[in-house]
Amino acid sequence: xxxxxxxxxxxxxxxxxxxxxxxxxxxxxxxxxxxxxxxxxxxxxxxxxxxxxxxxxxxxxxxxxxxxxxxxxxxxxxxxxxxxxxxxxxxxxxxxxxxxxxxxxxxxxxxxxxxxxxxxxxxxxxxxxxxxxxxxxxxxxxxxxxxxxxxxxxxxxxxxxxxxxxxxxxxxxxxxxxxxxxxxxxxxxxxxxxxxxxxxxxxxxxxxxxxxxxxxxxxxxxxxxxxxxxxxxxxxxxxxxxxxxxxxxxxxxxxxxxxxxxxxxxxxxxxxxxxxxxxxxxxxxxxxxxxxxxxxxxxxxxxxxxxxxxxxxxxxxxxxxxxxxxxxxxxxxxxxxxxxxxxxxxxxxxxxxxxxxxxxxxxxxxxxxx
Amino acid sequence: xxxxxxxxxxxxxxxxxxxxxxxxxxxxxxxxxxxxxxxxxxxxxxxxxxxxxxxxxxxxxxxxxxxxxxxxxxxxxxxxxxxxxxxxxxxxxxxxxxxxxxxxxxxxxx
Numbered sequence: 229x230x231x232x233x234x235x236x237x238x239x240x241x242x243x244x245x246x247x248x249x250x251x252x253x254x255x256x257x258x259x260x261x262x263x264x265x266x267x268x269x270x271x272x273x274x275x276x277x278x279x280x281x282x283x284x285x286x287x288x289x290x291x292x293x294x295x296x297x298x299x300x301x302x303x304x305x306x307x308x309x310x311x312x313x314x315x316x317x318x319x320x321x322x323x324x325x326x327x328x329x330x331x332x333x334x335x336x337x338x339x340x341x342x343x344x345x346x347x348x349x350x351x352x353x354x355x356x357x358x359x360x361x362x363x364x365x366x367x368x369x370x371x372x373x374x375x376x377x378x379x380x381x382x383x384x385x386x387x388x389x390x391x392x393x394x395x396x397x398x399x400x401x402x403x404x405x406x407x408x409x410x411x412x413x414x415x416x417x418x419x420x421x422x423x424x425x426x427x428x429x430x431x432x433x434x435x436x437x438x439x440x441x442x443x444x445x446x447x448x449x450x451x452x453x454x455x456x457x458x459x460x461x462x463x464x465x466x467x468x469x470x471x472x473x474x475x476x477x478x479x480x481x482x483x484x485x486x487x488x489x490x491x492x493x494x495x496x497x498x499x500x501x502x503x504x505x506x507x508x509x510x511x512x513x514x515x516x517x518x519x520x521x522x523x524x525x526x527x528x529x530x531x532x533x534x535x536x537x538x539x540x541x542x543x544x545x546x547x548x549x550x551x552x553x554x555x556x557x558x559x560x561x562x563x564x565x566x567x568x569x570x571x572x573x574x575x576x577x578x579x580x581x582x583x584x585x586x587x588x589x590x591x592x593x594x595x596x597x598x
Numbered sequence: 599x600x601x602x603x604x605x606x607x608x609x610x611x612x613x614x615x616x617x618x619x620x621x622x623x624x625x626x627x628x629x630x631x632x633x634x635x636x637x638x639x640x641x642x643x644x645x646x647x648x649x650x651x652x653x654x655x656x657x658x659x660x661x662x663x664x665x666x667x668x669x670x671x672x673x674x675x676x677x678x679x680x681x682x683x684x685x686x687x688x689x690x691x692x693x694x695x696x697x698x699x700x701x702x703x704x705x706x707x708x
Binding site: 455 | 635639641665670671673674675
């Protein structure tokens with residue numbers, strides 16, 4: 229078993245050198261928005277003419293949202309992060325030391341994985357690499373022949389303890405899905421903290437140097453984009469075309485594909501929407517742009533999301549709002565009681581934040597869905 | 599009339615059809631087609647529209663295309679450069695007339 233993270237390292241994580249920070253976590257600031265209940269209350273209290281998500285679904289003949297075949301097991305190994313981005317839906321940060329998946333829960337995830345049809349394990353956080361059992365989890369999934377995704381903030385790859393990760397990932401064929409909100413400095417730094425863009429470019433160079441981003445399916449480099457503000461994600465295909473050209477021209481960087489995700493009106497992005505006076509208009513935009521064509525491909529239909537403590541959720545956003553998956557038999561929704569057949573018949577839990585995934589071209593962990 | 603340039607008018611643009619449905623339909627169809635992804639991307643067209651909006655000094659268009667530029671993935675640096683292009687053409691258009699002035703002076707003066 230890997231050594232636990234030493235306190236000195238955690239203090240280092242809070243430093244700007246370990247990773248840029250554009251704010252502090254809601255939790256660390258004692259914000260009244262830190263709890264899921266408070267966030268759901270804010271959303272529910274908004275006057276929205278088309279704010280009933282289930283009614284929007286029903287109007288396009290989706291009387292209820294049910295899963296398809298399980299393809300992806302998404303494991304959120306903890307909320308610890310070397311960054312504190314302004315839009316983070318996890319409220320991750322260097323202070324989130326308590327919420328990390330232990331080895332027993334990791335093993336329960338692996339046992340559950342063996343009972344499923346999932347071909348992909350999507351590992352997220354926080355910065356998932358900070359979990360002491362991260363490499364064990366990746367190795368175990370790779371040895372089972374699963375496609376493994378690391379959702380990477382890029383700057384963690386410049387922290388000396390993790391500098392070997394690009395090579396380590398390359399040897400195992402791990403797909404790196406990295407966050408980069410813009411192909412230029414200004415917007416990247418304003419969302420993720422001063423210095424993020426330069427560090428991200430440096431990390432991308434390291435990944436390119438070990439074979440990532442050159443069209444090799446075993447070294448796939450995916451850039452994940454969130455809008456920097458109160459608007460929807462740009463058209464994914466056009467962004468990919470333009471960013472490939474810009475990053476190659478200005479920085480000599482190549483990547484394989486780009487996925488564009490909308491920002492969910494929860495956690496720190498919700499706080500920013502409120503403080504900037506954009507919440508009402510943003511929610512009206514999400515609800516007005518509800519697109520029925522996005523529903524079939526939503527991630528909640530082919531993914532199960534496990535939290536650091538082993539609770540099962542329909543997606544990572546529901547996880548952050550403490551809305552567990554609902555077993556039709558009323559049984560426990562912990563990974564130790566994992567029963568794929570029963571979960572397959574569950575009804576997916578929806579609230580107003582779900583409009584974030586169904587607006588415009590749609591948005592899920594795999595990008596646009598329409 | 600309470601005043602000119604009411605921000606609500608942008609959202610009511612479609613009501614221009616009240617006086618002539620056929621012409622409005624033609625305009626809005628054509629307008630939509632103009633901004634579709636083509637030889638120029640939607641982002642490039644939005645930046646051109648933003649620049650033209652400043653040249654014709656239309657506050658509705660400036661609001662609309664500031665938003666569209668952001669939605670299509672442009673950033674403040676690019677949008678500012680686009681506005682400078684508009685300003686440079688406007689400034690240049692004034693200044694190039696100075697050649698006419700110069701020639702007049704040369705002909706009429708001693």
